[in-house]
Amino acid sequence: MALLFDDTGTDQWLAITPGSMAITAVPFTISAWVFGDEVFQDGTIWWLGDKDVADNFFRGRLTGSAANPPARATASTAAGDSPTTSGNGTIVDVWSHVCWRFTATNNRQALVDGDLGNESSGGAVRVPAGSDTIAIGRANDSTPDDYFSGRIAEVAMWNAILTDDQAVALSTGFTPLLIKPGALQHYWPLGGIFGEHARDIITGDTMTTNGTPTFVDHPGNLIYPADAIETPIVPAVVAGIVVLRRRREAA
Amino acid sequence: MAHVTMLVLNANAWTGDEDAQLVGGDAAAIPVRHVGRMAWAFDDTDEAAIVSVEAPMPGSFAAGTLKATIHWAAAGDNTNDVRWDVYVEAKTPNTDTLDMEAATSWDTLNSASDSAGGSTVGDPLSVDVTLTNKDSVVASDLVRFGIRRDTDYAAGDNDDIVGDVFIYAVEIWEDT
Numbered sequence: 064m065a066l067l068f069d070d071t072g073t074d075q076w077l078a079i080t081p082g083s084m085a086i087t088a089v090p091f092t093i094s095a096w097v098f099g100d101e102v103f104q105d106g107t108i109w110w111l112g113d114k115d116v117a118d119n120f121f122r123g124r125l126t127g128s129a130a131n132p133p134a135r136a137t138a139s140t141a142a143g144d145s146p147t148t149s150g151n152g153t154i155v156d157v158w159s160h161v162c163w164r165f166t167a168t169n170n171r172q173a174l175v176d177g178d179l180g181n182e183s184s185g186g187a188v189r190v191p192a193g194s195d196t197i198a199i200g201r202a203n204d205s206t207p208d209d210y211f212s213g214r215i216a217e218v219a220m221w222n223a224i225l226t227d228d229q230a231v232a233l234s235t236g237f238t239p240l241l242i243k244p245g246a247l248q249h250y251w252p253l254g255g256i257f258g259e260h261a262r263d264i265i266t267g268d269t270m271t272t273n274g275t276p277t278f279v280d281h282p283g284n285l286i287y288p289a290d291a292i293e294t295p296i297v298p299a300v301v302a303g304i305v306v307l308r309r310r311r312e313a314a
Numbered sequence: 315m316a317h318v319t320m321l322v323l324n325a326n327a328w329t330g331d332e333d334a335q336l337v338g339g340d341a342a343a344i345p346v347r348h349v350g351r352m353a354w355a356f357d358d359t360d361e362a363a364i365v366s367v368e369a370p371m372p373g374s375f376a377a378g379t380l381k382a383t384i385h386w387a388a389a390g391d392n393t394n395d396v397r398w399d400v401y402v403e404a405k406t407p408n409t410d411t412l413d414m415e416a417a418t419s420w421d422t423l424n425s426a427s428d429s430a431g432g433s434t435v436g437d438p439l440s441v442d443v444t445l446t447n448k449d450s451v452v453a454s455d456l457v458r459f460g461i462r463r464d465t466d467y468a469a470g471d472n473d474d475i476v477g478d479v480f481i482y483a484v485e486i487w488e489d490t
């Protein structure tokens with residue numbers, strides 16, 4: 064079950080201000096599955112910054128420059144926003160995967176559905192400081208806005224840059240626990256096999272839910288890590304009859 | 315002789331070896347999907363590796379000959395050979411000392427080559443690797459496995475498959 068943020072009524076978003084931020088500066092990677100439900104939508108998918116000021120943050124959002132909104136990777140300081148915009152758009156009313164790679168203070172990339180040829184790059188030098196909050200579904204600075212309309216799922220953050228192959232693998236359905244798990248700092252499935260909650264699978268912390276976003280269908284065809292399957296067969300003799308008992312069925 | 319399956323490690327029971335913990339300098343293999351099948355892709359130039367989940371060694375394991383059957387396919391070669399190295403790391407709980415958060419204790423590699431010759435490109439192939447160096451694993455140990463493609467192996471059946479090879483599943487079994 065993904066989380067549906069419906070901006071037609073009460074504003075809805077998630078946010079957390081951890082005691083200690085695992086990610087405050089480049090390089091980092093963030094990915095999410097996104098199902099926007101408005102054409103030409105402007106809306107923030109994730110926001111990482113200083114909640115108490117107007118302009119110190121990193122952000123991944125959709126931009127309403129096209130009916131099927133492209134994705135943007137933005138870094139903002141008092142010098143202004145510096146976004147880069149993907150060459151291809153997410154598809155309205157369809158699940159799209161977006162991977163944002165902030166590789167340097169002057170390079171931020173937005174990759175939609177693994178289309179490397181249309182990935183954005185570049186941007187002006189920006190060094191946001193004082194990040195203390197992570198939000199999903201809106202820009203969470205001192206004047207919150209840019210609310211997202213639609214579904215969001217599988218939000219994950221790494222304190223490293225994923226390779227092209229790894230970023231593309233996410234877009235084909237591999238879930239974050241299978242991709243560079245040693246650098247995975249946050250993972251909010253927001254439904255699916257992990258259940259209907261806003262808990263971070265990595266840290267155990269739960270985001271505060273604001274408004275009443277609802278759980279809806281999760282992206283399909285995702286691949287999660289599996290256990291080893293133990294299937295030994297143990298022979299036993301009962302009253303002279305050899306009985307083969309399967310000790311434990313595959314999960 | 316009997317083939318007694320101990321553990322089945324499907325493709326999503328592995329992760330890429332991001333830490334190069336098997337051999338320094340290795341890359342992590344890449345997860346891929348082939349008409350819904352999950353697999354790990356091993357490049358023909360960069361040596362890549364995967365490591366498995368941890369699992370209890372089944373109580374039925376008699377500490378005999380342990381083998382790994384690797385189920386693999388080649389992306390575009392049906393002539394040449396691949397070289398697989400398989401590693402075992404076994405821990406006896408309540409006895410062994412190992413910082414599970416930070417340390418590894420892999421045993422020496424076990425290796426086997428296999429040929430794609432005589433097949434059609436993309437055919438399902440398998441090779442048995444005898445795990446002579448199995449880190450003294452016994453029943454109820456916590457065990458995991460690592461696999462790498464040794465692309466610069468140049469002796470005998472050297473690794474000369476051109477292009478990617480894929481691992482789809484691995485079976486750990488006891489040859490009794």
